[in-house]
Amino acid sequence: MTRYCAFFESLIVGGDRLSMADLRYAFAREELENAETVISSGNVLFDYEDRPTEGLEDLLAYLMRDRFDMGAFVAVRNRAEIRAAVEENPFVGSEDTFVHSVLLERQPTKQQFGRLVGDHGSIGAERLALGDRCLFVDFGGPMSESPLTMAFIEKRLGSRGAARNVRTLARIVAKM
Structure with missing residues (x-):
């Protein structure tokens, strides 16, 4: 099991x-x-x-x-996939409550990620990076106060997602 x-x-x-x-x-x-x-x-x-x-x-x-x-x-x-969603997040080490990994249903293309980055540039200062079925986001503040919403992300990536901060993911890995 x-x-x-x-x-x-x-x-x-x-x-x-x-x-x-x-x-x-x-x-x-x-x-x-x-x-x-x-x-x-x-x-x-x-x-x-x-x-x-x-x-x-x-x-x-x-x-x-x-x-x-x-x-x-x-x-x-x-467990290995969750650990990777923490360890591969390039923003870990800044204020980790604001650093999230968005666990995606499918891997976006480079073009979809490029569209997200391009469209996002006009609305916010969040930092973005793409991982394996994962989007890494440093919101720089509370996610709820960010103009970068899950609907915005999902539309541009063509993939639904579930966002968790890296502290939560690390605690889940430890519990597993």
Whole structure:
């Protein structure tokens, strides 16, 4: 069995939308074992047979639609992939609460990344770099105050994503 983390975007676990007990039950029915939320409610650790994480993303997207009528995007990564999202981020070491890795559903082309950088230049001072199915962003301040939104990023990259700061990702790696 391999330990994975599902990073849900726009999902409230434990609130009014979805209980952890219901989520654990749904994971168990799909043979996704030992499900537990970690750090914040949109991160779920679980065990499953070793397989490419893209297939698990499809499975969890189906599970959320089928069981809960929710269309939440989910990025799934194993421990090595999460560690890479921290260690390969060129902005780590500045104010890490403002440094994020956006876990993407697919690898953008160089042209898509170029469009993002070009279009972004007119709206903000955030620093951007491209990784493996990952966009590295130094927001230089709170992400919520940035003009660089997930909708802006996703439209230009042609890929949905789930953003987490590198401190959160490092804590998840340690927990795994």
